Amino acid sequence: MPELPEVETTCQGIAPHLVGNSITTVEIRNGNLRWPVSDEVYQLKNIALGKSLPPAAGNRAEPDTCVFRRAKYIIIPLPKSQHLLIHLGMSGSLRITAQEEELKKHDHVIFNLSSGLQMRYHDPRRFGSVLWTDQDLEDHRLLAKLGPEPLQDGFSTEYFIAKSKEKTKAIKLHIMDNHTVVGVGNIYACEALFLSGISPKLAAEKVSRPRLAKLHKNIRTVLQRSIDQGGTTLKDFIQSDGQPGYFKQQLNVYGREGEPCLTCESKIKRIVLGQRSTFYCPKCQK
DNA sequence: AAAACTACCTGAGTGC
DNA sequence: TGCACTCAGGTAGTTT
Numbered sequence: 001m002p003e004l005p006e007v008e009t010t011c012q013g014i015a016p017h018l019v020g021n022s023i024t025t026v027e028i029r030n031g032n033l034r035w036p037v038s039d040e041v042y043q044l045k046n047i048a049l050g051k052s053l054p055p056a057a058g059n060r061a062e063p064d065t066c067v068f069r070r071a072k073y074i075i076i077p078l079p080k081s082q083h084l085l086i087h088l089g090m091s092g093s094l095r096i097t098a099q100e101e102e103l104k105k106h107d108h109v110i111f112n113l114s115s116g117l118q119m120r121y122h123d124p125r126r127f128g129s130v131l132w133t134d135q136d137l138e139d140h141r142l143l144a145k146l147g148p149e150p151l152q153d154g155f156s157t158e159y160f161i162a163k164s165k166e167k168t169k170a171i172k173l174h175i176m177d178n179h180t181v182v183g184v185g186n187i188y189a190c191e192a193l194f195l196s197g198i199s200p201k202l203a204a205e206k207v208s209r210p211r212l213a214k215l216h217k218n219i220r221t222v223l224q225r226s227i228d229q230g231g232t233t234l235k236d237f238i239q240s241d242g243q244p245g246y247f248k249q250q251l252n253v254y255g256r257e258g259e260p261c262l263t264c265e266s267k268i269k270r271i272v273l274g275q276r277s278t279f280y281c282p283k284c285q286k
Numbered sequence: 287a288a289a290a291c292t293a294c295c296t297g298a299g300t301g302c
Numbered sequence: 303t304g305c306a307c308t309c310a311g312g313t314a315g316t317t318t
Contacts, residue, residue, distance in 0.1 A: 002312090034294065034314085072312075090311050091296080106296090125295040127312065142314080169289060178313075186311065275291075276311070 002088040004150070004183030005226040007072045010094050015053050017096045017117060018066040018076065023047045027110040029103075031130075033123065034089060037109060038132035040082075047078050071146050071182035075137070082134045085142065089127030095120050147181045150223055155181050160216045164204040171207055172200035173274045175219060184219060187254045188226070190279050192218040194253045199285045200278045201271070253279040 002010070026044045031037035050066035067076050074094070076084040086094065097118050103110075109121035109130050121130055137143050148154030160181070167174050174180055176189050184192070193200050196215040198207060207215070252262055257270035261281040271278050 034312095087312085089295090089313090123295095124297070125311090127295065167288085173289085176312090277309090 002072065002090075002092065003185040003187060003226070004072055004223055005229075007069055007074060007088060007183075008227050010088070011054060011067050011069050011074055014074075014094055014096060014119060015067050017113065017115065017119065018049045019053050020051050020066075021049050022114045023049065024112045024114055027112070028108065029110070030106075030108040030126070033108065033126050034087070034129045035131065037130045040132040041084070041109070041130055044078075044132075050077050070137070070143055071149075071178065073143065080134070081136075082132065083137060085129070085131040085133060085140070086121065087129045089123060089125065089129070091125040092121065092123035092128035095122060145179060147177075147179050150181050150183050150219055155216075155220075157213050157216050161209055161212045164207060164212050167204040169204060170201045170273055171198060171204045171215070172278060174204040175215070176274075181219070183223065186276050186278075187251070188219070188222050190254045191252055192222045194280060194285060195222065197285055199282075200273060200280050202286075253281060255279065 023044050024046055026041055028037055028042055031042075050064045052064050052066065054065050054068045065077065067074060069075065072087060074086040074088070076086065078084065086092075088094070097120055099112070099116065099118055101118075103120075104122060106124045106126075107120045107122050108126070111119040111121075113119060121128070131142075133140055148159070163180055164171070164174060167180075172189050172193060175184050175192065176186065190200065192215060195218040196211060198211055198215060253268050256268045256279060259268050260266070261268055261284060264281065264283050266281055266283040268279055269282050271280075
């Protein structure tokens with residue numbers, strides 16, 4: 001289940017195979033993803049890709065970059081201000097393979113590359129998307145209303161505190177809301193709240209300023225650490241070169257219902273917030 | 287306006 | 303062994 005670090009890892013993994021190459025043809029085996037694969041994707045032929053690699057933190061558009069990331073969208077610039085927007089949803093992955101490698105059941109979109117290799121979009125649950133647009137990205141319906149990137153300056157302590165103080169909903173739902181900040185999925189939300197000693201169900205506006213500042217710092221820490229480690233893998237994330245991305249970092253609470261808290265040995269509790277499992281230590285998190 | 291809830295999907299796991 | 307069932311989760315879109 002790709003979280004932001006997995007998306008970042010994917011961008012870094014596919015970039016060397018895209019840079020300076022072109023998409024010769026696209027083969028769509030199942031275009032029925034979250035949204036139908038854009039008609040324009042079917043027509044792509046001999047399309048040049050960017051000539052420079054993305055910066056280490058790939059969530060910035062540099063001139064002629066072959067791929068970058070915004071939130072969990074993988075964005076591949078094409079000529080004439082066109083872009084591919086690829087989202088991995090819950091179970092998606094992009095892999096670089098040889099043409100002759102046997103297709104898997106859920107390889108839905110095949111990009112043939114001028115290098116002779118292929119980039120394959122694989123997604124068992126089909127929650128992801130492969131879209132084409134010629135709109136300015138900042139106007140695109142899926143990107144226009146996104147909050148700041150968690151690891152960039154726009155996500156400042158002051159911004160986060162001000163935004164939180166006007167919200168009545170549970171703090172966990174607040175930090176998972178893309179309008180607040182992008183890229184904080186269920187796992188990292190649980191972990192950041194644990195590190196901050198904040199109960200996930202506490203109303204955002206009720207969290208004190210110092211504790212919000214601490215949470216802000218921990219959101220960044222947890223994401224950055226995971227990116228550094230190449231992405232947490234729980235189930236089906238495959239790195240783009242095909243190696244399973246097993247970098248499971250130490251998770252303090254996620255998936256540990258009934259097990260002892262690593263700090264105080266109380267039993268980790270599981271509740272449901274916003275229809276999602278939420279794990280926390282009832283003693284350490286108030 | 288904001289919060290709460292739904293739909294989308296398949297594979298893994300459980301219980302009978 | 304097989305069938306029925308539940309659960310997992312990102313997030314746009316809908317309802318309250």
